[in-house]
Amino acid sequence: MDAVVYAINRAGLDQYIPKPWDEPDLRLTIQNLLSRFRLERERGELLAELQSKNAELATLNSSLEEKVQIRTRELEGLNARLSELAITDGLTGLYNHRHFRERLTLELERSNRTGLPLSVLMIDVDSFKLYNDRHGHLAGDNALRGVAKVLQHGRRANDVVARYGGEEFTIVLVDVASAAAKDVADRIVAQVAEFPFEFGSSQPLGRLTISAGVATAPGDGVDAATVLAAADRALFAAKNGGRNVVRVAGK
CATH class of the missing domain: 4.10.280 (MYOD Basic-Helix-Loop-Helix Domain, subunit B)
Known part of the structure; x- marks a missing residue:
């Protein structure tokens, strides 16, 4: 028991x-x-x-993981925006001079490897100082934005459109030979001349215009400095040739 x-x-x-x-x-x-x-x-x-x-x-x-993910996405967005601002001209929204030089160097290296042509357009607003002095800096800034808008219109995805400095702009045309690049420049010059700038009629030619110089690698050089110098000489010839025109390096 x-x-x-x-x-x-x-x-x-x-x-x-x-x-x-x-x-x-x-x-x-x-x-x-x-x-x-x-x-x-x-x-x-x-x-x-x-x-x-x-x-x-x-x-x-x-909840913490979700907050971390949200914060991470926010930081990634801010970093992307900062990266974009670092290569963008504040006035026109085009690429800035520094990014243009970096891209030009890279594209020329690629052109040298592949043997494909690369053209550079150097563009200057005709009599811009006169326009600025007559109508003020605000009108001048608006004119530069208008030119930038025309340059952006119809650009290809791999073209590099940039503000070079002041009233100068530049375009890198990847895989484009000299003759085709001149056609592009002629079209842009005509489009700018037709653009309704606020005080365009006060300019010497009766409208606000641009001049452009064209240089092409490898014929006009294989490095950035040489190609830019050739494009700049062509632009100088266009300015001295009556303006509102395009000139090609070596011609």
């Missing part, structure tokens, strides 16, 4: 007390049962609290 009682009590069941029992044994048994009940209840409460905290932590982790 004692072995049965011991086995039942060890099994974690309500304790078995053989008859007859005395009051001290009964009291002790009840106290033990109450203590066990309180411990079990406390364990259950702690387990429930632990599960709640784990669920809360999982929610916080998920």
Whole structure:
């Protein structure tokens, strides 16, 4: 009988007390049962609290990961915008001079490897100082934006259109030979002459115009400095040749 009682009590069941029992044994048994009940209840409460905290932590982790992802995307967007601003002319929205020189060097290296031509247009707004002096810097800035708009119109994805500085602009025409580059320049010159600039009629030719010089690699050079110098000489010839015209290097 004692072995049965011991086995039942060890099994974690309500304790078995053989008859007859005395009051001290009964009291002790009840106290033990109450203590066990309180411990079990406390364990259950702690387990429930632990599960709640784990669920809360999982929610916080998920929220934190989402916030990190959002912040990462924001930072990536800001970095992309900063990179874009670093290569953009603030007035016209075209590429700036530094980016133009970098791209020209890269494209000339590619041209030298492949043997394909590359042409550069150097463009200058005719009598721009006169326009600026007569109508003010705001009108001058608007005129430069108008020229930039024309230069951007119809450009190919791999063409590099940039503000070279002041009233000078430049275009890199990838895989374009001299004759085709002159056709592009002629079209741009005509489009600028037809553009409705606010004070264009006050200019010497009765409208605001540009002149352009064309140089092509490898015939006019294989490095940036040589090609740009050739394009600049052609532009100078256009300015001296009556303006509102295109001249090709070496011709």
